[in-house]
Amino acid sequence: MNELDSRDWILKSINAALKGKKLYPPGHPAAIAPVKKAYDTLTESLKNKNNLMIGLVNEALLFEEDPIENGERLYQDIIHYMSEKNVDVIIFEKGFTEKELSGIVDILAGETKYHGQELQSELHSKGIVHITLKTVPIGKKNILEIYNGAVDVVKNVMAEVRMGKIPKGGPVNNIINEITESVLADQNAVLGLTMIKNYDNYLFNHSVNVSVTAISLGRAMNLEKDELHALGVGALLHDIGKTGVSEQIIRKPSGLSSEEWEKIKEHPLLGSNIIKRMEGMDETVGRLILEHHIKYDYSGYPDTNARLHPLSQIITICDAYDALTTLRVYQKPYNPADAIKIMASMSGRHFNPDTLKSFINMMGIFPIGSMVRLSTNEIGVVIKIHSENSDSPVVKVLYDKEGKYTGSPFEVDLAERKDVSIASAVNPAMTNIDIGAFFEKECAE
Ligand SMILES: [Fe+2]
Ligand SMILES: [Fe+2]
Numbered sequence: 001m002n003e004l005d006s007r008d009w010i011l012k013s014i015n016a017a018l019k020g021k022k023l024y025p026p027g028h029p030a031a032i033a034p035v036k037k038a039y040d041t042l043t044e045s046l047k048n049k050n051n052l053m054i055g056l057v058n059e060a061l062l063f064e065e066d067p068i069e070n071g072e073r074l075y076q077d078i079i080h081y082m083s084e085k086n087v088d089v090i091i092f093e094k095g096f097t098e099k100e101l102s103g104i105v106d107i108l109a110g111e112t113k114y115h116g117q118e119l120q121s122e123l124h125s126k127g128i129v130h131i132t133l134k135t136v137p138i139g140k141k142n143i144l145e146i147y148n149g150a151v152d153v154v155k156n157v158m159a160e161v162r163m164g165k166i167p168k169g170g171p172v173n174n175i176i177n178e179i180t181e182s183v184l185a186d187q188n189a190v191l192g193l194t195m196i197k198n199y200d201n202y203l204f205n206h207s208v209n210v211s212v213t214a215i216s217l218g219r220a221m222n223l224e225k226d227e228l229h230a231l232g233v234g235a236l237l238h239d240i241g242k243t244g245v246s247e248q249i250i251r252k253p254s255g256l257s258s259e260e261w262e263k264i265k266e267h268p269l270l271g272s273n274i275i276k277r278m279e280g281m282d283e284t285v286g287r288l289i290l291e292h293h294i295k296y297d298y299s300g301y302p303d304t305n306a307r308l309h310p311l312s313q314i315i316t317i318c319d320a321y322d323a324l325t326t327l328r329v330y331q332k333p334y335n336p337a338d339a340i341k342i343m344a345s346m347s348g349r350h351f352n353p354d355t356l357k358s359f360i361n362m363m364g365i366f367p368i369g370s371m372v373r374l375s376t377n378e379i380g381v382v383i384k385i386h387s388e389n390s391d392s393p394v395v396k397v398l399y400d401k402e403g404k405y406t407g408s409p410f411e412v413d414l415a416e417r418k419d420v421s422i423a424s425a426v427n428p429a430m431t432n433i434d435i436g437a438f439f440e441k442e443c444a445e
Pocket of ligand 2: 206225238319
């Protein structure tokens with residue numbers, strides 16, 4: 001067989017094997033035959049080289065380095081399953097076995113979705129060592145898409161509740177998986193996006209921001225996977241009960257009548273009741289929503305004597321932080337660094353001291369999005385927190401020593417530059433920078 005023929009045979013039989021996996025039950029001859037054929041042709045080709053690669057670049061199929069003409073038409077299944085599983089390269093090494101190949105087919109064409117490192121663990125547990133699946137890391141652009149996707153999910157769920165429908169749990173669970181993955185891939189970029197505050201659609205961005213921050217904190221606190229998921233969902237939907245309170249009351253700047261205030265206080269219970277009727281929701285989620293306004297000292301609402309769920313305080317803390325750093329009808333936004341100070345002063349009263357400590361450890365005393373003046377008199381925005389050294393962040397300098405806007409912003413890593421430090425927080429209102437838009441742009445580039 002010449003090289004071109006064997007290339008076509010390899011792709012054709014892998015394509016057929018993936019298709020067969022979907023069409024036939026395991027062990028069916030029509031599912032086994034193409035795997036055998038692919039194994040034989042690949043092994044033959046590997047007689048005179050050590051490895052062989054199938055790649056996917058911008059939806060175009062590559063064999064070794066060569067683009068395959070009409071690949072999108074001839075080998076649809078390969079392209080479909082590689083992109084579905086976020087795989088951009090498959091490498092076959094000399095000595096791989098038929099069993100390994102069949103395992104790869106099962107993984108690629110199977111129902112299971114893998115997140116983060118799960119795909120690599122699956123390969124490992126199946127004993128697949130001679131075939132590599134390389135996945136595309138989540139880029140900043142995808143992170144922005146996921147953030148915006150999450151805003152849409154909240155918007156849809158709330159619209160459905162308002163129309164009297166019971167929303168489906170699927171989209172919520174999926175977006176929480178994606179947010180969790182983004183946090184694992186680049187926590188700093190995701191936390192930067194929580195600086196996007198939408199005055200008109202406050203509730204949607206607020207819900208996503210609380211969820212992103214809660215997942216980051218849950219991860220820093222080493223929660224189990226299931227707990228982290230329930231926490232993310234609970235945080236995303238914590239204010240879903242506000243759909244039962246009129247917009248007029250929610251947006252009222254001040255002076256709520258006691259009747260109106262009673263109405264607002266119903267939203268945690270309303271919310272947890274909505275969750276109970278949604279399919280696919282973990283029991284914990286409703287509980288977290290019910291408890292998100294109960295403070296550590298049991299002030300707040302609703303009144304209860306029951307012990308708080310240990311994860312409730314994570315949402316309470318992240319909720320308070322996002323609320324403080326957002327412009328509201330009744331409040332100017334606080335600089336993140338000031339919000340941290342205010343919250344620290346409420347430790348042991350509003351907030352569980354241990355949970356708050358983990359939160360401040362993670363955010364640093366100058367969290368992402370803080371506008372700061374450096375000891376050099378330059379002004380910039382905190383864009384990255386080192387998890388092991390959260391008080392020496394990376395600052396993007398936007399204004400020079402004279403206070404002039406610099407056309408070419410540059411980064412200063414305070415963990416490396418011992419000669420520079422943060423002198424003080426700066427009120428972002430003193431500058432022309434829209435911090436949310438700034439992080440959006442950082443991600444989009
Ligand atoms: Fe709330
Ligand atoms: Fe809230």
